[in-house]
Structures are given as structure tokens and as C-alpha cells.
Amino acid sequence: MSTGGAGRAEADRGEAGGIRTALAGLTTRGRSFLAAGIAAAICAYVLGQSDLLRVGLLLAVLPLLCAAVLYRTRHRVAGNRRLSPARVPAGSEARVHLRMDNVSRLPTGLLMLQDRVPYVLGPRPRFVLDRVEPGGHREVSYRVRSDLRGRYPLGPLQLRLTDPFGMCELTRAFSTFDTLTVIPRVDPLAPVRLSGEAKGYGDGRQRALALAGEDDVIPRGYRYGDDLRRVHWRSTARYGELMVRREEQPRRSRCTVLLDTRAIGYEGAGPDSAFEWAVSGAASVLVHMLERGFTVRLLTDNGSSVPGEGADGFAGTGQNSADAAGLMMDTLAVIDHSDGTGLSRAYDLLRGGNEGLLVAFLGDLDEDQAAVVAKMPQRSGAAVAFVLDPGTWAREATDVPGPGERPAERLRMLREAGWTALGVPRGASLNDLWRQADRERSGLTSVGGEAPV
Numbered sequence: 001m002s003t004g005g006a007g008r009a010e011a012d013r014g015e016a017g018g019i020r021t022a023l024a025g026l027t028t029r030g031r032s033f034l035a036a037g038i039a040a041a042i043c044a045y046v047l048g049q050s051d052l053l054r055v056g057l058l059l060a061v062l063p064l065l066c067a068a069v070l071y072r073t074r075h076r077v078a079g080n081r082r083l084s085p086a087r088v089p090a091g092s093e094a095r096v097h098l099r100m101d102n103v104s105r106l107p108t109g110l111l112m113l114q115d116r117v118p119y120v121l122g123p124r125p126r127f128v129l130d131r132v133e134p135g136g137h138r139e140v141s142y143r144v145r146s147d148l149r150g151r152y153p154l155g156p157l158q159l160r161l162t163d164p165f166g167m168c169e170l171t172r173a174f175s176t177f178d179t180l181t182v183i184p185r186v187d188p189l190a191p192v193r194l195s196g197e198a199k200g201y202g203d204g205r206q207r208a209l210a211l212a213g214e215d216d217v218i219p220r221g222y223r224y225g226d227d228l229r230r231v232h233w234r235s236t237a238r239y240g241e242l243m244v245r246r247e248e249q250p251r252r253s254r255c256t257v258l259l260d261t262r263a264i265g266y267e268g269a270g271p272d273s274a275f276e277w278a279v280s281g282a283a284s285v286l287v288h289m290l291e292r293g294f295t296v297r298l299l300t301d302n303g304s305s306v307p308g309e310g311a312d313g314f315a316g317t318g319q320n321s322a323d324a325a326g327l328m329m330d331t332l333a334v335i336d337h338s339d340g341t342g343l344s345r346a347y348d349l350l351r352g353g354n355e356g357l358l359v360a361f362l363g364d365l366d367e368d369q370a371a372v373v374a375k376m377p378q379r380s381g382a383a384v385a386f387v388l389d390p391g392t393w394a395r396e397a398t399d400v401p402g403p404g405e406r407p408a409e410r411l412r413m414l415r416e417a418g419w420t421a422l423g424v425p426r427g428a429s430l431n432d433l434w435r436q437a438d439r440e441r442s443g444l445t446s447v448g449g450e451a452p453v
Contacts, residue, residue: 022071022170023064030063030167037061066167069106076104077111079157079174087181087329090271090280093145094180096125096154100139102132112160117144118152121180131164147271149182149279149333183329184276184283187430191292192438219243254356255289256297257282258346258376263337265363267390274393274424275337278361281386281430283332285359290314290321294357298328302338303345306331343372350376358383364390370410374417384437385414385421386430393426 026034037060044053080099088094098115102108111129125142132138146152155177162169219235222242235243259282266275282298289296296314298305306314306328314324350358358377362385365373377383389407407423414421420441422433 022067022168025070025168025170026063026067027162027166027169029165030066033059033063033167062165063167066163066165070109070161070163070168070170076102076106077108077159077161077172078103079159081115081155081157081176081178083154083178083180086178087183087326089185090149090182091145091147091185093143095141095143097139097141098127098157099137100129100132100159101137102134105134107134108132108161109164110162111138112162113140114158114160115142115155116158116177117154120146120148120150121152121154144180146182149184149276151334152180152182154178154180181330181333183333184280186287186329187280187284189284189288189431189434192434193442219245253294254297255285255294256299256350256356256358257285257289258299258350258358258360258362259301259332259335260343260360260362261300261302261335261338262340262343262363264341265365265390266337266388267394272427274363274388274390274426277393277424277428277430278363278386278388279332279335281361282359283329284430286328287325289357290325296324296328298331299346299349300335300338301343301346302340303349343369347372347376360385362387364388364407365410370413374413374419377418382441383419384441385419386424386433387411387414387421388424 037056037058040052040056040059042056044050044056078101080101082097082099084095084097086094096115098113100111100113108131111132113125113127113129115125117124121144127140129138129140144152144154155174157174158171159174160169160171219232220243222231222244226244230244232243232245259278261275266273266278268274270276286296286298314321314328360373360376360383362373365387373385387407387410391407411421411423420437422437422440424433
């Protein structure tokens, strides 16, 4: 179980106008007692009744005394919030744990808690806590859920204190808050063989053969387990120790995921929109490739990528893989439509080097942008494009989706340029399309000896 950063707060003692604040917190009962006490004191003075004066003073002093005591003891209450987990996929629930500590020497009265949460996470939670003994604490929890990805502030926590007689109520808002990150949904993908053009993506490793000529061989010292058939006798005689041929050197396979965020490429909004499907698809592919040891890179149409990402992307090894996945999920959690109209920036970055496997999630393409995308696979081992037709996604779910003439023409252009291009109908399963892309690519390239990705 992962937890979010806990926020701890304690009320400030230096609030201006403390007496006026305390008096303003008098309840209807407290105001009635105060008014009745003042009236009784005035009548006792006029009538000369000392017994009535004592009753009036008691009625007037009681609410004032409750307000004074409550005002002083309220500063010794501390609050703590903990998220479990602090990063949650869209559509899943997170639990928020609240803890109130009474750090004073006096017991508290009735405590009423209210935590501020955005409306997309649900209604504001409210709790009533009984008397808390000195040094004691109370814990409560509530659940939040959002179908929309994003970063949502939780807090500040509001605490309402009351005295045992119900004469006074004071509200205090703590200063700290926490942030819940709702990341895109990640769909598990089946291992497939999308590599091509002899790039050799095996177990997340790309292997480059060294020069095999006798003069160009690069020997190294023998290690336990090395095949004796690789012993290089000439180097062994020269160095006086057993040497073997270094016939292959591993290089990490690379995968670039291109996410088209142009606002003009998509229609509709909400968790079931085409853009949200594309974001979820990009997240799924990134996580899938990281788990298989690829070096992954995230690009958008404006060329921006994940903060802290190196020039070659993130390597999928050990703890680095989990950290890289977290950074990319945090980026995708808040990614939004761009104002751009083209994909030229992404093309300029892609043509600068060998990007390995290229997976693109594209919105609507006009003729010019389809031509730009068609040139992208030139330096890639394999290129797979998922093209979302906004006209299809804008229809109601009961409508039967059908590709129009323009989307079909764009898919044909991409396929002729070397892409494995698939149209994405409304409500399509990414895993099914992932398998379909593998089947179509298998008909174009040989997959013998390649490991699944």
C-alpha cells in the first residue's frame, strides 16, 4: 500500500480579534443565555433583588466562559491527512485517512470535521467526533473517486469545535492540503512481435554483432560459464590468460510513443471521448514497454516530453522503471489539448535518430499532416499508428460506427509509407487492436527469431 504525503497542521495562536471571534461563535442557545442574563441583571438592579442578580450573572457568564475556554483549547488540536494511494487510475478509488490529535491537557468537546474536496471527487465528507481525552486521538476515513484524470487538491481540513453545553461553536481551517493524482487507465497488453526490419527486439534487448574478422575481433577475459568454442587462442597466447571473442554487444531497444494532442484532431469531451482513449492508450503502451526492458520516450505534437527525461528516454530497469512510469503517468495525468495545428515538431525530433519501435496515437489528419506522418517511419524499425476518426467518436454509442472516405484514405497513405495503421472505432479495445497490429505486421515482415513485445 502506498501513501501520499501526510499533511500536519495546528491552529495559529496569533489570530487577530480573538475575543470578537469567540463571541461571534456563540450559538443561538449561547446568545439566548447571554441576553437572558443581561435582562435579569437589569431587572434585579431596578427591583433591588439580589437573588435575581446572581441568577442573571450566572446566565450571562456561562456562555462567555464557554467561549473563552473553547477559544483557548481549540489551538491545541492537530490534524493529519494520509492518502492511500496518492496516485490512482481513473475510475478507481483512493482512501483518505484523517487523524485528529488532542495535544492539550484538557478534553475537547464535540468535534465536527469537514474536508474540502473538488466536486468531481464526490460530496464533501463530514464527521462528528465525540469528546477526545487529553493526549488522545480519533481516526476517520473516506473514499474518493474520479473518472477524469488530473491533479486534485484535498483540503484544507475544517474543524468545528463546540463546548459541552452547546453555547459556542468555532470553526478553524487548517493550512495544509494534499494532492491526489488521477492517472490514465492502463490496459494490460499481450506480448506480441511488433519489431521489424531485422531490428531484433528480443527480451527488451537489441544486439549488434561485432566485426567477425580475425583482425577486428575484440577479445575479453574468460568468465565462468563462457562457451569454450569462443576462446580466442591468438589473444590467449599474447596475454597469457584465457581470452574469448566478444561476438555481440547488447544495446537496449527503444520505443517512442507519439501522442497527438491537437484540439482540432478530436471532438467531444469526458472520460469516453476519443482524446481520453488516446491518452489511456499511450499510457498503456509506455508501461508495457517499460516492463519489457525497453528504453521508452514520450512525445507530443508540440515536441514536449516528460520533465527529467533524458535524450534517449527512460530505461526500463529495476527501480528506475517504476520511477520512470510514475513520471510519465504524472505527465499524462494533466496533459491537455494543444493549440497546435501540425505535427512538424514531432517529425523534426523523430528524424534526428533511430527511434526503434514507433507507436503513434493520432487524431483527425488532413492531407498535409498525413504526409508529415507518412515520413516518420523512415528511421524506425517498426511503426504502428492508431488513428481515431472524430466523426465516429462524436456519434452516440448506439450508432453503428463506420469509417468515412477521408479516414480510409489517410489509413491507405500511412500503410503505403510503411505504417501498420489501424482505425480506432468508438469503444474499441486497445489490446484487441494491439493484437491486430501484430497480425498485420506479421504479414509484412519476417518474425522468425524475434521475441514478443
